[in-house]
Amino acid sequence: MKPSPDERREARRTLATSAYSADMIRSLEQPFLDDGVPLMRIAAGSLASVADVMLTQAGMEPAEARIVLLAGAGNNGGDGLYASADLAGHGADVTVVATGRSLHQGGLDALLRAGGVVTALDPQAAIPGCEAPTGPDQASEELDQAVDLCRQADLIIDAMTGIGLKGALRGIPAALAAELGMESGLPDRPAWHYPAGQNGPLVLAVDTPSGVDIDEGTLPGAYIPADVTVTMGAMKPCLMLPPSAYVCGRIVLVDFGFDTSALVPSVSCMNAEDCAGLLRAPRVDDTKYSRGVVGLVTGSALYHGAGLLSSRAAASGNVGMIRYCGPEQVGNLILQELPETVLGRGRVESWVLGSGVPTRQAQEAAGPEGQDGQRDLIADILNRQAADLDEDDAAADPPVVADAGALDLLPDRLGPRTVLTPHAGEMAALLNSHGENVDGDQVMAEPLRWAVRACQLTGATILLKGAITLVVGEDGTDRPRVMTTGFGPAWLSTAGSGDVLSGTIGAMLAQNAGPIQDDATLMVDLTAAAAFLHGLAGSLASGGRQTGWEQPLIFDPRKPQDFADLVAEDNQPEGQGVVAGHMGQPIRAGQVADALPRAIGLVMSRAEGAAEQIDQSIQDGDDASQFFENSSLWF
Numbered sequence: 001m002k003p004s005p006d007e008r009r010e011a012r013r014t015l016a017t018s019a020y021s022a023d024m025i026r027s028l029e030q031p032f033l034d035d036g037v038p039l040m041r042i043a044a045g046s047l048a049s050v051a052d053v054m055l056t057q058a059g060m061e062p063a064e065a066r067i068v069l070l071a072g073a074g075n076n077g078g079d080g081l082y083a084s085a086d087l088a089g090h091g092a093d094v095t096v097v098a099t100g101r102s103l104h105q106g107g108l109d110a111l112l113r114a115g116g117v118v119t120a121l122d123p124q125a126a127i128p129g130c131e132a133p134t135g136p137d138q139a140s141e142e143l144d145q146a147v148d149l150c151r152q153a154d155l156i157i158d159a160m161t162g163i164g165l166k167g168a169l170r171g172i173p174a175a176l177a178a179e180l181g182m183e184s185g186l187p188d189r190p191a192w193h194y195p196a197g198q199n200g201p202l203v204l205a206v207d208t209p210s211g212v213d214i215d216e217g218t219l220p221g222a223y224i225p226a227d228v229t230v231t232m233g234a235m236k237p238c239l240m241l242p243p244s245a246y247v248c249g250r251i252v253l254v255d256f257g258f259d260t261s262a263l264v265p266s267v268s269c270m271n272a273e274d275c276a277g278l279l280r281a282p283r284v285d286d287t288k289y290s291r292g293v294v295g296l297v298t299g300s301a302l303y304h305g306a307g308l309l310s311s312r313a314a315a316s317g318n319v320g321m322i323r324y325c326g327p328e329q330v331g332n333l334i335l336q337e338l339p340e341t342v343l344g345r346g347r348v349e350s351w352v353l354g355s356g357v358p359t360r361q362a363q364e365a366a367g368p369e370g371q372d373g374q375r376d377l378i379a380d381i382l383n384r385q386a387a388d389l390d391e392d393d394a395a396a397d398p399p400v401v402a403d404a405g406a407l408d409l410l411p412d413r414l415g416p417r418t419v420l421t422p423h424a425g426e427m428a429a430l431l432n433s434h435g436e437n438v439d440g441d442q443v444m445a446e447p448l449r450w451a452v453r454a455c456q457l458t459g460a461t462i463l464l465k466g467a468i469t470l471v472v473g474e475d476g477t478d479r480p481r482v483m484t485t486g487f488g489p490a491w492l493s494t495a496g497s498g499d500v501l502s503g504t505i506g507a508m509l510a511q512n513a514g515p516i517q518d519d520a521t522l523m524v525d526l527t528a529a530a531a532f533l534h535g536l537a538g539s540l541a542s543g544g545r546q547t548g549w550e551q552p553l554i555f556d557p558r559k560p561q562d563f564a565d566l567v568a569e570d571n572q573p574e575g576q577g578v579v580a581g582h583m584g585q586p587i588r589a590g591q592v593a594d595a596l597p598r599a600i601g602l603v604m605s606r607a608e609g610a611a612e613q614i615d616q617s618i619q620d621g622d623d624a625s626q627f628f629e630n631s632s633l634w635f
């Protein structure tokens with residue numbers, strides 16, 4: 001039976017927000033290959049269409065374009081060769097630089113038939129119809145010439161390696177990538193998209209940018225940052241995980257029609273629909289207590305503001321009430337802005353601990369002025385959690401968010417109902433206290449590895465902050481569950497933003513107290529949903545469209561024109577108006593907290609299918625609506 005439009009939309013949402021390891025991708029491909037489906041030809045046709053759109057968007061005539069294909073010896077090179085054959089067939093001037101010792105035979109034949117030219121860089125290359133360099137000197141000369149050729153090209157198609165990459169790039173691919181792209185680390189450039197192709201050739205990566213680690217999302221060595229990555233069949237972890245996802249450019253996912261229903265994704269991305277399902281809709285007979293109460297032990301004698309910011313977010317996060325515990329001056333400050341706050345302890349459905357509370361070291365350095373009892377109260381709450389675990393009654397106490405100053409008060413053993421929210425520096429300190437030897441830069445370079453490690457060492461749910469935030473926690477299986485969210489603008493990295501995040505998570509947990517008691521694995525989804533809302537609120541406050549990560553555009557190989565139309569539409573002159581303002585404006589953390597109710601309302605109204613409200617917000621020029629569309633700024 002033909003799927004309904006709703007089913008199709010749902011399937012595509014799953015496709016866009018689920019990433020599978022290289023091994024899983026091969027298992028998805030296999031039944032198609034067994035059935036003789038020409039996946040490589042479909043991949044290549046899609047690549048050629050996207051290349052065409054890229055060139056056109058950049059103001060070039062595809063039939064007159066100078067294209068260089070960097071082709072490896074594997075199937076990734078094969079994809080590139082068939083695509084280049086298509087492009088050459090339409091008139092483009094195509095040169096293939098073979099980076100390995102051979103080329104995919106079928107692809108090479110097609111390319112040569114279409115009039116493409118091949119250069120080999122490896123002296124040991126055996127490629128029919130192509131002479132290999134005779135020795136190291138000629139090889140090095142040829143390499144320099146290939147680099148020059150690439151620099152003068154309109155478009156570089158990077159098909160050196162895909163999911164077959166092992167370790168960091170070596171040899172000729174590494175040398176080319178270091179010259180044309182990055183030798184290591186991230187490029188230093190503004191967070192928002194800038195017109196691609198202005199400072200050099202356009203770069204189109206085939207399946208993944210060659211050199212990024214497929215399953216871990218790291219940058220182990222040289223690679224070429226892409227303007228667009230066209231990925232085949234399904235998302236790979238490197239397209240969603242930091243830091244590699246930052247160098248993939250706009251992602252286009254070619255829908256082969258894979259059946260992913262039997263697989264648990266390696267990484268999933270939080271999105272508006274899933275978030276909507278996790279927000280508790282108020283009931284007709286609700287009371288402020290049934291909607292959830294958040295308790296906060298945040299702010300301190302040393303840092304007043306964090307108490308206010310976390311409270312402001314919690315109170316704005318769709319709950320019935322907040323209780324604040326802390327120094328009198330901070331309580332008074334909160335009451336001035338949030339007179340609805342109740343001061344002092346009482347029954348709560350979640351705790352937010354530690355934002356704006358000094359670490360042990362900072363408190364000791366401050367002397368008597370830093371003594372305010374906050375750390376003692378936090379330690380008491382955390383220890384009660386640990387005692388519950390020991391008594392096998394983990395659900396007895398409310399779930400906890402442990403941030404900043406709570407992170408050096410953790411008992412040895414925690415459960416998934418405790419969320420730790422370190423940034424990279426705090427993560428390093430946390431890991432070091434558990435016997436690892438790592439600094440903040442190393443955490444940033446391998447965020448997945450270290451978030452998983454922290455989860456294993458502490459037993460807690462881990463949220464590691466960044467432009468793409470990672471959440472790792474229990475899945476009820478022996479594999480941790482990994483979620484990402486990157487829907488916030490770079491403007492969110494501002495003082496107090498983390499305090500707003502902890503309050504937002506607290507509110508998400510309090511309104512879901514019942515479901516969490518039944519199922520601790522929900523903690524990952526709820527934490528990621530809170531981070532998603534935090535990002536969306538940041539976007540609303542900044543008024544821009546720039547985000548840490550954008551959902552892939554889906555390419556239907558049966559309807560290539562749909563894609564071209566979609567991109568063209570998105571770049572209409574009036575669309576450009578939105579696009580021109582896409583970077584938005586700087587924000588303060590308080591504005592993020594204030595935008596939270598709007599973010600929640602938008603997400604929930606979408607869940608209720610109230611399309612008119614979304615339409616209205618589009619007419620009102622509300623950029624939030626664009627977060628929900630699977631089309632946005634092209635590149």
Ligand SMILES: NC(=O)C1=CN([C@@H]2O[C@H](COP(=O)(O)OP(=O)(O)OC[C@H]3O[C@@H](n4cnc5c(N)ncnc54)[C@H](O)[C@@H]3O)[C@@H](O)[C@H]2O)[C@@H](O)CC1
Pocket residue numbers: 029033039040043072073074075076077079100160161162163164165166167168169170171173174206207208232
């Ligand atoms: N199996 C299929 O029929 C399909 C495969 N597809 C493409 O095929 C790709 C996978 O193809 P393969 O399995 O052949 O693997 P790849 O082509 O991704 O990689 C293998 C090649 O990379 C080289 N390589 C590996 N590690 C290296 C390193 N560290 N430094 C330098 N070179 C290195 C190898 O020597 C080999 O030449 C996918 O990424 C996708 O692009 C798509 O066409 C869809 C269908």
Ligand SMILES: Nc1ncnc2c1ncn2[C@@H]1O[C@H](COP(=O)(O)OP(=O)(O)O)[C@@H](O)[C@H]1O
Pocket residue numbers: 423465466467468469488489490491492493494495496497498499500501534548
């Ligand atoms: N480049 C970025 N793009 C989007 N969000 C970011 C970026 N950098 C940081 N963030 C987000 O901003 C927040 C910063 O939190 P944190 O480092 O704890 O700040 P503070 O301690 O000042 O409150 C986190 O939610 C993080 O995910």
Ligand SMILES: [K+]
Pocket residue numbers: 076158159160161162205206207208209210
């Ligand atoms: K590639």
